[in-house]
Amino acid sequence: MRITQYTDYGLRVLIYLGLHREEVTPMPAIANHYGISSNHLMKVTQQLTKLGYVESTRGRTGGLRLIRDPEEINIGKVVREMEPMDIVECFAADGHCVIEPQCQLKGILGRALRAFIRELEQHTLAELLKNPYELNLLFAKTDANPSR
Secondary structure: OOOOHHHHHHHHHHHHHHHOOOOOEOHHHHHHHHOOOHHHHHHHHHHHHHOOOEEEEOOOOOEEEEOOOHHHOEHHHHHHHHOOOOOOHHHOOOOOOOOOOOOOHHHHHHHHHHHHHHHHOOOEHHHHOOOHHHHHHHHHHHHHOOOO
16 A cells, blocks of 8 residues: 555654644745645645644744644544545546456455555554654754755
């Protein structure tokens, strides 16, 4: 299974904001840290705001802030909310497959997808932040060396 870059960036934003809970972080700072286009990350942060994970404030002192406790942010739920789950055409509402009546692949992939999501649902953002000291060291190194 593979998640899209969009969902990956969403999880990265949550990790970054989880490590900087006391701050309002400008979105370009997060984009710069990860080497992501600000325009692309803007779409991701808008979705996280819409989903109620992040608060966004405008203006010179504006930015992003995590508004939910990391213990309450379920990784599986975030992935389900951000990720299109149509891993093959026949999963889509308007999908059509000529071999569908006899095909066993849809069932196999459906079970694999459910197992993937079940595993992700066992984890919270708080688990991803368990070693904040080490993670902050990594953040400091990458922020100091933007040419990575």
